[in-house]
Amino acid sequence: MTGSVAAITHTIAAPSIEWSLLSPLVLVFAAATVGVLVEAFAPRDLRRALHIAISLGGLAGAFVLTIVVAHSHIFAGGKPGVVAAVGAVAVDKPTLFIQGTILVLAFVSVLLIAESSHDAFAAQAAAVPGSAAEREGLLAGLTHTEVYPLTLFSVGGMLLFPAANDLLTMFIALEVLSLPLYLLCGLARRRRLLSQEAAMKYFLLGAFSSAFFLFGVAMLYGYSGSVQLAAIATAAQSGVGSATLLYAGIALLGIGLLFKIGAIPFANWKPDVYQGSPTPVTALMASCTLVSAFGALLRVFYVAFGQLTWDWRPVMWGVAILTMLVGSIVAITQTDVKRLLAYSSIAQAGYVLTGVIAANTAGLSGSMFYLAAYGIATIGAFAIVTLVRDQTGEAAHLSSWAGLGKRSPLVAGLFALFLITFAGIPLTSGFTSKFAVFRAAIQGGALPLVIIGVISSAILAFPYVRVIVLMFFSDPAPDGPVVVRPSGFTSAAVAVGAAATLVLGIIPQPLLNIANHAASHLFVR
Amino acid sequence: MVTPAHFIALAVILFVIGAVGVLVRRNAIVVFMCVELMLNAANLAFVTFARMHGNLDGQIIAFFVMVVAAAEVVVGLAILTSIFRARRSASVDDANLMKY
Numbered sequence: 010m011t012g013s014v015a016a017i018t019h020t021i022a023a024p025s026i027e028w029s030l031l032s033p034l035v036l037v038f039a040a041a042t043v044g045v046l047v048e049a050f051a052p053r054d055l056r057r058a059l060h061i062a063i064s065l066g067g068l069a070g071a072f073v074l075t076i077v078v079a080h081s082h083i084f085a086g087g088k089p090g091v092v093a094a095v096g097a098v099a100v101d102k103p104t105l106f107i108q109g110t111i112l113v114l115a116f117v118s119v120l121l122i123a124e125s126s127h128d129a130f131a132a133q134a135a136a137v138p139g140s141a142a143e144r145e146g147l148l149a150g151l152t153h154t155e156v157y158p159l160t161l162f163s164v165g166g167m168l169l170f171p172a173a174n175d176l177l178t179m180f181i182a183l184e185v186l187s188l189p190l191y192l193l194c195g196l197a198r199r200r201r202l203l204s205q206e207a208a209m210k211y212f213l214l215g216a217f218s219s220a221f222f223l224f225g226v227a228m229l230y231g232y233s234g235s236v237q238l239a240a241i242a243t244a245a246q247s248g249v250g251s252a253t254l255l256y257a258g259i260a261l262l263g264i265g266l267l268f269k270i271g272a273i274p275f276a277n278w279k280p281d282v283y284q285g286s287p288t289p290v291t292a293l294m295a296s297c298t299l300v301s302a303f304g305a306l307l308r309v310f311y312v313a314f315g316q317l318t319w320d321w322r323p324v325m326w327g328v329a330i331l332t333m334l335v336g337s338i339v340a341i342t343q344t345d346v347k348r349l350l351a352y353s354s355i356a357q358a359g360y361v362l363t364g365v366i367a368a369n370t371a372g373l374s375g376s377m378f379y380l381a382a383y384g385i386a387t388i389g390a391f392a393i394v395t396l397v398r399d400q401t402g403e404a405a406h407l408s409s410w411a412g413l414g415k416r417s418p419l420v421a422g423l424f425a426l427f428l429i430t431f432a433g434i435p436l437t438s439g440f441t442s443k444f445a446v447f448r449a450a451i452q453g454g455a456l457p458l459v460i461i462g463v464i465s466s467a468i469l470a471f472p473y474v475r476v477i478v479l480m481f482f483s484d485p486a487p488d489g490p491v492v493v494r495p496s497g498f499t500s501a502a503v504a505v506g507a508a509a510t511l512v513l514g515i516i517p518q519p520l521l522n523i524a525n526h527a528a529s530h531l532f533v534r
Numbered sequence: 535m536v537t538p539a540h541f542i543a544l545a546v547i548l549f550v551i552g553a554v555g556v557l558v559r560r561n562a563i564v565v566f567m568c569v570e571l572m573l574n575a576a577n578l579a580f581v582t583f584a585r586m587h588g589n590l591d592g593q594i595i596a597f598f599v600m601v602v603a604a605a606e607v608v609v610g611l612a613i614l615t616s617i618f619r620a621r622r623s624a625s626v627d628d629a630n631l632m633k634y
Contacts, residue, residue, distance in 0.1 A: 137619050177595050184602045188609045195613055205620060206629040208613045213565055213626070216606055217556050220572035223599065224549055227579035227592075231542070234587035236595070281632040 027093040030078055030100045033071040033108060034172075037165040040067025044158030060157035061123045065116060067161060071168075072112040079105045089530035092174055096237055099174040099308070099533050106377050106527035107171045107304040114296040114384045115164045120502040121289035121392055122160060127493055128152050129287040129395065130196045131204075138201040153196055159189040160293065167297050171304025174533075176226040176236040176262075179305060183222065183269070186301060187215050190294060194286040199402035207285025214268070214278045222265025228258030229313075238313040239534045246316045259314060259321060266309065269302035270358050273331040280343075283351035288403060291347060292391035295354050296384035303361055303380055307373060310365065312532050318368050325366050330461050332359030337469035345405050346394055349472060350387070353431050356469050357383055363462055364446035367453030374528035375445035378521055382438035382513045383431075389506020390427040392499050393420060397490050404490035407476060412485025417492040421480045423507050428473040430510045433466050438513035445521070541582040548575035562614050562624045566607075573603050 028035065040063050047059045078100065083091045090101025122129070130153045132146030166186030173179035195208030230236050232254040233244035244250060268275040283291045314321055336356030343349040361383075364376035397404045397413065397420070404410065414421035430439035443466065447459045495503075513520060548571055555568030577596045584592025618624045 134616065177598060181598060181602065184605065188605060191609050191613060195616065202620060203631050205613070205617050206631055209562060209617050209626070209629055212610050212613050213556075213562065213569070216566070216569045216610065217553075217572075220549075220552070220569050220576065223573060223576040224579065226595075227545075227576045227583065230580060230592055230595070231583040231586070234583075234589060234591075236591060284632055 024095045026095075027091075027100075030081070030083065030091070030093045031098060033074040033078065033112070034098075034165060034168050036071045036074060037067055037112075037161055037168060040064065040070075041158045041161035041165060044161055048155055048158060056154045057123075057125075057152075060154050061119075064119050064123075064157045064161055068112050068116045068119065068164070072109060072116070075105055075109045075112060079109075087530070090533040092533060097175055097178045098169070098172050100172065101533035102527040102530065103307070103373060103377065103532055104172045104304070106524060107300060107380075108168050110377070110381045110384065111164065111167050111297050111300050113381075114300065114388060115160070115167075115293065117385065117388050117502050117505055118289060118293040118296060119157070119160060120498040121292055121388070121395065122156055124289070124395065124496060124499045126496050126499075127395070127398065128198055129289050130156050131198050131201060134196050138205075152198075156193060156196060156290075159193055163187075163189040163193070163293075164297060167301035170301045171308060173305065173308075174238055176229065176238070176241075179309075180219070180223055180226060183219055183265075183305075186298065187219065190290070190298065191215065193290045193293075194282060196290075197285070197287040200285070203285040204287065205285075207282045210285075211278055211282045218265050218268035218275065221261045221268075225258045225261030225263075225265060228254045228261060232258060238309065241313040242315060242534070245314065256320070259317070260324075262309065263321070263324075266302065266306045267328060270299060270306060270361075271355050272328050272358055272362060273335045273355065274328075276332070276336075276355050276358075279355055280348045280351040283354070284345055284347045284405070288347070288391050288395045292388045295350070295387045295391065299354070299358065300380045300384055303358075303365070303376060307365060307376060308532055311368065311373070312534060315368070322366060322368070325362065326455070326458060329359050329362035329366060329458060332356065332362060333462055333465035334359075334468075337465045340469060340472045343472065344407050346407055346410065346476075347391075347405060349407070349476070350390060350394075353469065353473075354387065356465060357431070359465065360443060360446055360462055363450040363455060363458050366455055366458065367446075367449040369449065369453050370525075370528045370531060371449035371452050372446070373531060374521070374524040375442070375449040377528065378445050378517075378524040379442035381520065381524075382442040382509070385506050385509040386427050386430045386438060389503050389510065390424065390431075392502045392506065393424045393427070395499060396420060396492050396495055398493050399488075399490040407479065409486065409490050410476065411479050411483040412489065413492070414481035416485050416489075420492045423503060425477045425480065426507055426510060428476060430514070432470040432473045434470075436511075436514045438510045438517070441514055441517040441521075538582050538586045542579060545575045545579040545582065548572075548578065560625050560627055562617070562626050565626060566610055566614070570603060570607075573599055 093100050132151040136142035163186050166182050169182035173182050191212040194211050195205050197204030229241050232250045233241045271279040336352050340352035361376050361379050364372045430437035433439040433443040450459050552568045552572035556565050559565050577599050580592035580595045
């Protein structure tokens with residue numbers, strides 16, 4: 010009896026997890042968890058300082074660990090990398106470059122979130138706007154320090170999203186990065202109805218798009234019998250199975266990913282969400298989320314659908330053209346500075362898409378360089394937006410920015426620098442990065458796309474120049490906004506953004522070399 | 535005779551009903567329920583494909599999706615409740631301060 014029981018007992022082998030290779034991810038999630046404990050147990054007056062130390066320390070530590078992993082033996086002998094955690098997470102050079110970029114951008118964004126001279130976050134998000142409870146919370150000096158752990162959880166998801174080697178991990182990472190962001194969008198201290206509206210729109214549309222993503226995963230699983238990217242690529246290459254399932258899967262998955270990067274026609278959320286959210290959160294979304302989503306898009310379309318380039322490329326052409334043109338043309342009509350930056354972000358996503366469409370190593374390295382350069386500049390631009398304030402909070406309407414150059418030449422000059430780099434003028438990072446993706450697109454045989462990209466850049470320069478003229482060549486209104494004197498946190502964020510913009514414009518070669526090296530073997534299969 | 539293909543057809547029908555519901559319904563709670571319907575349609579497809587391929591991946595994915603859907607409800611209802619308390623309305627048409 011006992012013998013027969015022993016005979017049918019099988020030991021289940023524990024999965025092998027390469028903790029050392031996953032250490033950047035683990036550290037960020039650990040810091041987020043410690044942040045939750047701080048929120049629960051630390052006394053209120055200590056919380057903010059503890060949260061800032063944990064968040065910045067965790068992100069900086071994770072960045073160091075990323076560099077350590079990048080120099081580890083897994084890349085010995087020209088190998089592109091390894092697949093860790095039983096096939097769930099890929100640790101390869103492009104992923105590490107993208108993760109390092111996200112960590113730097115998240116660090117700078119947390120500097121903005123930590124700004125104390127003008128708090129961006131609600132005293133009590135649960136209190137109804139305009140109610141007595143809200144006034145009590147404001148008088149008591151409350152603020153939501155939960156934003157720090159929420160940010161770290163979101164950044165953890167962003168690190169996992171481009172590293173996911175199977176579509177289930179990718180879906181989970183998508184939700185881990187999105188759910189905290191939905192909440193962060195609704196936590197603005199001022200203009201709270203706008204903020205709540207932004208949170209609702211982002212949440213409903215985000216959930217809608219992740220349902221498309223998930224149904225696409227189901228179709229691809231039905232097609233290949235696996236959710237591993239490499240297995241889907243093998244099945245697609247052999248050509249067995251239902252083509253309907255394959256193409257439905259690619260389309261639905263593509264919709265989910267294009268929604269996250271904000272490509273037309275899936276970008277309706279972007280202007281509203283960027284406008285309504287607290288500006289530090291907008292900076293986080295405009296930089297880190299964009300980089301992460303492009304990382305995942307690149308991996309899916311280069312690894313799983315790499316053999317089907319001829320099938321998805323025509324559709325991507327259409328999406329890229331629409332994104333570049335609609336983003337730049339609608340930007341002209343904007344009167345709100347955050348909406349202007351949102352439409353600019355849509356157009357920039359179109360330029361990166363031209364690099365994705367190239368589907369070669371130059372396209373990959375160009376896209377990664379573009380994302381790093383644009384991410385740091387856009388954080389700087391949103392940091393400036395937090396500084397120009399009137400009685401109601403940030404001076405959102407562009408008309409109130411008139412004559413800012415005469416009152417505060419430094420701040421207006423820095424904002425002009427960021428606008429110039431978005432327009433892609435030489436000697437700024439915007440020019441170098443546009444040059445990198447457009448050259449890759451020409452190599453990939455997409456010359457018409459590049460021509461449309463250049464036309465779109467010229468259109469996009471118009472609203473930027475108009476803002477610069479408004480700031481420097483018109484007279485300030487007597488009751489116009491003032492530039493508040495920031496604490497060291499925001500100053501540091503602006504300084505990093507401006508320095509990176511100039512350095513990457515004048516001597517881009519070091520970072521370009523790193524990007525080229527990272528992209529040299531594409532992604533691990 | 536009910537074959538796996540029938541279940542896939544049902545999953546597609548449920549998904550389309552959910553997607554159309556998101557686009558045409560006005561109450562945010564109902565819109566959110568339509569999203570949940572789309573997730574459940576995906577779950578049905580996963581389980582059916584797991585049966586067709588004879589492996590367990592799809593069934594396990596279905597569990598993950600249920601957990602994610604539950605987490606999404608927590609976040610979503612928090613946002614929708616705060617909006618309802620501020621505006622006394624859960625209509626997605628009333629939340630229209632930002633346009634164009």
